[in-house]
Amino acid sequence: MVHEDLFARLNEAGYKNWLKAGYCLLKVKDGLCGYTDSEMRYFHNTLIKSNSGLQRGQRCRNDCRPRGNQFEYACPLCNEWRREILRHHTKPGGVINWGNCRPCLWPTEHWELAKAYMPRGLANLSRADQCDAAALLNLLNFCDHFSFINQRIITEVIRSRNELMHSCEMQVSNEWMARFQKSLEHLLLTLQHVPEVAAARQQIQEMLSVDLSLHIPGMDCVDGDSDMEVLIESISQCETELLRESLKDLLSNSEVEGNPVPLERMQNVHRFLSSHRDLEEQFRTELQSLRVKETEQLKGVNTDSAKR
Template identity: 80%
Template sequence: MVHEDLFARLNEAGYKNWLKAGYCLLKVKDGLWEYVDSEMRIFHNTIIENNTFLQRGQMCRSNCRPRGNQFESACPLCNEWKMEILRHHTKPHCIINWGNCRPWLWSSEHWELAKAFMPRGLADLSRADQCDAAALLNLLHFCDHFSFINPNNVTEVIRCRNELMHSCEMQVSNEWMARFQKNLEQLLLTLRHIPKVAAAGQQIQEMLSVDLSLHIPGVDSVDGATVDGVLIESISQCETELLRESLKDLLNNSELDGNVVPLEKLQNIDRFLSSNKDLEEEFSTELQSLRVLEAKQLQGVNADNAER
């Protein structure tokens, strides 16, 4: 059976919860990205209309670039855009991920402007549909264009998302799911006037109310053959997307200065992937990177023990 390993994983209630919550976040992304893209076009145009310097329609001729996550030296045009970003950032004194941006495109590309309000690691993305739920939610939180949304609702969903992605066991409890569902419903209620968000909300409600191993919203639950065919392919695709996002988060965080991923977490994820042949094959590259991190961590632990 092609999906035998996946069927076994779905026997674990905590893992099934993890997968269902992740599916909900994928639907949040699907519901939000077109709306957010449209609103950022409006935001970009509004900034230009209200700034006499930017109204001149100039383009950066200096190819201004951040250095890492710092952006201090800039031409007058890019510096003006930088000031506008700070002016419209809800937390301007926090870390702003300038490294996401290509400043010389701020005058012409609305999504380059959007990326200044997002988490790090998005430099290579140029469109809204390439972003995950976390990126879009951070944009809603940190750009004051979306100030009509209760920031507490956004931060709670972001917190749940981070807990989900950083779960080294890939499992969450029923109590966690109840909290996640409540936070998600409160956020989506604010955006229910957006048709695609409303549709995503309906799909989320369906997902949270069914047994994932038997039924996926939009697919008739009939017999074992259907589960083994269309349905299980949908589940498998969802699982792959979630695990890839989780591993990307972990590996990106490990690259931050002074950030050390706990050895136990690395080992748990290694063990999880290695114990499932299908996942071990699918994520062989990521697994290799994990093991490099494990080796470094073990080397550090052994060095500390030797000094004692």
């Protein structure tokens, strides 16, 4: 069977929950993409119309850019955009990822404005459909254009997403799934008027109601069932995307100074991928990067021990 290794993983209850939750987040992204794009286009136009210093057609003449994540020196136009971003930020005193943005494009590109309200590491993205669920959820949380949504609901979904991505064993309990499903339902109901969100909610409900392991006891039942074949193929694609996102989080966070990823987490992820032939082959490049990071951390630990 093509998906024999996946079938074995799906019979692990915790991993099946992890995959289902990841599928839900992918559908949240699908539901939010078009909505956040059109809303930020409207928000961008509203700022231009309401602020004489931002009238359409003006251009940054200095090619202003952040230095790392700092953006303190800019031309008058970019400074005005910076003030507007802060004015509409729900946590203006917190960390704002200016490094995501190309300020010289703020006058013309609404998504460059959106990225100021998102997590770091999105400098190379220019469209809503390139963003993951975490980026779009942070936009809803930190831009006051979406203040009609209860922030507590959004932060609960973000917290669950982070727990899912940072799970060393790629497993979550039934109790965790129940809490996640409840917080997700609250958020999706708030945006039920958006057709794409309503469709995503329906797909999420359908997935959460399926006990995937019940379909896979003999591993041959899928051959004659085209609907099940489609479902398993969809789960396989979801697994790939979810693992890739988790690895991206892991590898990028390991580069943040002062906040290294725990060595145990890297070793557990490495062990998990290496123990499954299909995943080891599929994520060969990422595994190599993970080995390098592990070696660097081990050297650091040994150096610190020697100094003592």
